[in-house]
Amino acid sequence: MANAATRLDRWLGPLNGPQTMGRGVPFWLCFIAAVVVLAIAPNFLSRYDIINFSNFLISGLLALSLGLIWGYCGILSLGQASFFGLGGYAYGVVAMNLLRAHGNTDVAFVAGILIPVAFAAVIGAILFYARLRGVYVAILMLVISLVIGTFLRQTADPSYTIGAAYLGGMNGLRPTSPDDPLLPSLIFGFGDWVAEFDGRSVSFYHLVLAIVVAVYLGLRCVVNSTYGFLLVGVREEPERTETFGYDVRLIQLSVFCLAAAIAGLSGVLYTAWGTYIHPDGFGVAQNILVVIWVAVGGRKDLLAALLGALVLNWISLRLASEGEFALLVMGAILVGVMLLAPEGLAIAIGNRLGRLFGHGAKVGQPAVRTEEG
């Protein structure tokens, strides 16, 4: 038994570490069980539920991207949805232009990830190399997101076209002329092999689930690697990290770009899911929701941020059928959690469970509260 446990440890080596909650056998068994349950969920849930679940998982990706920079590296971005929106628009514009010629959305998928990364690289280089204070970075990101949203909102004029794609102002992205293709769902093609994932289908849900699991596991490896320890070093003690010879600005910039890639991916999937993207993706509500998911779940753990997004999205959907107060409740939940469990609910519960199973170490340590000032 002890032998098996050591072998498992070696197997899971890169995934496990002090930066993430859950590393024992019980945790991984639960994790696998949860993934299996989610994977077979379409067998006993309605089509409507599955369509919504796809969207929840897409939100989960966005939460992972903010959790990575805010929780691990201490970079709060109040405009994380801007990368989400940019990814969505980039995917839509490229897909509508290349669909006829290529028959697939491969290039659009990649563009939807790389364009937000390029944007993050430019913005991040300015913000981090100027050594701006964290609070200014947070606010400027929000302002940037609002500015992009304002720009897109006033693109109703028919002259705002990029090839076959018309930006369409408040109505969202649409074809330039009736002959041009509509915004497509994901179509992957490789030679003669073509796989289409309609946003309303079970196969799309499975694709999104696989992507979310892959991104989560990949990020676990990242944050538990040497690089991950550097991220936490930058969060806790930027000056000391610098003294040890690391370029704090480069670390911040690189993780910012990685987070932008994940947010862009989330935007791509969202656009493909609804075949629709709209300037409201850059608005205050979208941006604040990401922060709420991550803060309520717990920013210092990837799974906590992911769970925060899934559970709060589910609550929002439930509330939406009762009236217009979902956002009000989200705001109240945020304030309540910030007061009662500042580290986040999932982390508070996780630490409790950890103590129950005899693991002393807590996530998010050292407990010394350092806030960049």
Add this chain to the structure above:
Amino acid sequence: MDTFALIFGYAYQYFDNVGFLVLSASGLIIIFGMMGVINMAHGELMMIGAYITAFSYYAGVPAPIAVIFAGVGAGLVGMVLERLVIRYFYKQLLSSLVVTWGLSLMFSQGFLLIFGPSILNLPTPFGGFPISEQTFGSYRLVLFGCALALVAGIWALFTFTRFGTQARATMEDPAMADALGINTRQVYSLTFGLGCALGGIAGGLFAMTATISPFFGVNYTPLAFITVVIGGGANAITGLIASALALAGVQTVVVNAFNQYVGYISMMAAAFLILLALPRGISDYLERRKLRAVRASRPSPHG
């Protein structure tokens, strides 16, 4: 059009913009400078001020009194918030940012539930005056006057009154101020209330030029934040004035050369450039220069 009218037109726009920025950012920058908290719910306090003004006005209260009601109302809301929530987040910039953003969401959504998405309008008082074929609204000048009066009032409050001295002492060194018998909790509470009251007054004043809805605050928040960010927290008043003068200049020139949206973008760009040069804001730079000048004029103690 003759030259005088042209110059007057630009000056009018410039001071209108300065007044706008000073009014919308004054409460925010005081709270930031004094307490190290950026209040993301500032726009919503302006919205509350606008609603109070509108309802009082339609209940027959004269407009100036209605604006004062707005200040008192928003100030009281602010003091309650400080007691219940904000005081747990002093000097924690990022957490306070997030929690006040949550409050702002609660306010705008709460007002949306209560009052619905319909908009309210107030008449703009004072009419206008003509200068060679063009008519200028007098109320914009009144707004600029109010901005000046508020800044002067804040300065006098923090310079001459007992509360001001205590507040500055608390800002400088809370532990020492506490040891000297200053009730620092009360000072924080009052300062936060004051910042919110200024927001309420600004909201009340803007209520007469803009449409009032639960999302009133969103129109002011981004620019107010940029003004505060550039101004910096080292000295609220000089920071506020300097950044409003600078940003309004950029805005006036670019809006006239291009359009409103490019003007908005250019203010963002200007904010970036100023922050690149002065990462802690204009007021920090001015304070340090003042300090250096004082040190230079004083003979060195080591002789």
